[in-house]
Amino acid sequence: MDTNQGWVDKLFYWTIHIVLILLVIVTLYPLLYVLFASLSDGGRLVQHTGILWKPLGFSLEAYKSVISNTSILTGYRNTIILVFAGVLINLAITSLGAYVLSRKNVMWNKLFVMIIIFTMFFHGGLIPLYLTVKNIGLLNSLWAVIIPFAINTFNLIIMRTAFMSVPESLEESAKIDGANHFVILAKIIIPLSMPVIAVMILYYAVEKWNGWFFASIFLKDRELFPLQLILREILIANSTDNMSQGVDTSNRYQVGETIKYATIMVASVPILCLYPLVQKYFVKGVMIGALKG
Template sequence: MVRGWEDRIFNLVVVVVLGLAALAAILPLMYVVSMSITPFTEVLKNGGFVLIPKSITLSAYHKLFTETNIPRAYVITIIITVVGTVVNLVLTSLMAYPLSRKNLPGRTFFLLMVVFTMLFSGGLVPTYLIVKSLGLLNSVWSMILPNAVWSFNVLIMKSFFEGLPEELFESARMDGAKEFRILWQIVLPLSIPSMLTIGLFYMVGHWNEFFQAIMYVTDRGLFPLQVVIREILIQTQMPLENAENMMPTETMQMASVVMASLPIIVVYPFIQKHFTKGMLMGSVKG
């Protein structure tokens, strides 16, 4: 097929636009990584901007792991992310499955309640009082249970469940399977793309946990990664004397940002195809 000059110009424009978008995404990441491994003297020589370092030092990462609460914060964040994501997926699937059944009594009312929570919330003070009355203050659960179910994710999973062939459910019921067994042995195995998609949403939310931590946790030993990084980012700049031996705050900041972002960047490529498939299948029925 011979392409005309209009198609060639269009393809060129698309390549240029995509190339610029890629640079806009890659260059800030390169800058952050480079600044975190560049000696401070080289940073000063280059006016505070280094994209490709001439020499490399890992002293900032060494100091983060030995002189800050980063290691413990990593453990807390991993616990919140793993346990929280499991709780989220279990509760979301248990809520989405009955809502996907058209013969559920009061289905319209429950769906309206789910949508209502997307538009209105109980407020900060009532939520804090509930967390306090449940004895969750200064605990890991205070950063998990208040966001145990996201209404948006419930609707995505409900739409996916509705797209499954009704014949599967009828056949299972004829064989004597109850609803929970249908969910566990039929629906969930067929919903892996949707589960991975929603799990990624929940995982990123828990990994970036910040607001609930500063609201409900005062014990510094329970601070998650983002709160500890915030403390590093707001540190005052160090004086410039003895630049050879000192550790600048800016280098520490960049190293902490890399440590916070690296796990998500590493995990995402492995589930990207499932993420795209789950979004499409969860939004299109039939």
């Protein structure tokens, strides 16, 4: 019986390992393909079909074209502004809202929570949102993609649940020492909830970095376009001609293909580098935020 159970366990673990290895390959290969394609010779890349195991030749012309393009640099600047300003506002408002909703002595606490959860499933829609942004004067400014999205309901619920797990005795001791709610939040609740805060930073930063849809609706000035909107133009509208001006006309199409892949890499690597910095907090933060309802 023990021998059979041992074989069953080994088979189970081997199956899990194989499945995980396959998932890693499926997840990692597209990124490697884009990397190899961005470093390849344009002519050989256009002629190649099938799986790409390594760069076809070696060329940095695509990256030179991307880095020298003013639209990419402007998009980077706008995206960095959106990420830093947006994440700070997101964290501030989410923390304040979660703190209030996590206090048991707040009047109509459960009613407020139900109303907030209601907004996760039902909302006014795109047209009322556009009219609201227009009427308050935010249209065609970076604030149009920051202020209306200053809080995410799902993230608010996660942070509220994490704040509820902090022992009440700590809050009571701070009140005896004369601490007000802002002091309790800043010096007790947030330091004890840093894993969740790190997860919120990752969630909000990825959301801001990858956002392009609302930017395409609210922003008309190209000088305000974020990086992902520039990337969308390059990939969908095939607008790489201004990035390959110094290239021979006959080779412009081939170089344009490598430019697309190089642009994807330039736009993706910074946010990929963020995850290892908060990875150690990620699982713990999500689990803390899922313990209580």
